Amino acid sequence: MIGPVCPVARANQPCPDRPYPATVTILGVGDRPVAQAHSDAHGQFRVDLPAGTYTLVPLSPDKYPRPPQPQSVTVAATGYVSVTLTYDSGIR
Secondary structure, three states: OEEOOOOOOEOOEOOOOEOOOOEEEEEOHHHOEEEEEEOOOOOOOOOOOOOEEEEEEEEOOOOOOEOOOOEEEEEOOOOOOOOOOOEEOOOO
16 A cells, blocks of 8 residues: 555545555565566465465565565465555655
């Protein structure tokens, strides 16, 4: 996601964050890269990983949008983990 996306927020005119196509590096044991994900136009991505703990490192092509801090996630033996990463657009 990316936000804020409106230069002026008003109480009666909501301006929710929007999907953002981004690149995320996934680090495994010893902070070694194990995968890189590219979200689609809807801001979604899916990576098949073995069970374990990983660090998601959101990337940005420039100073803005500013990526969020790296985030630790634990993947179980079955299923997927849902994660929301919100980039700062720099709009104030």
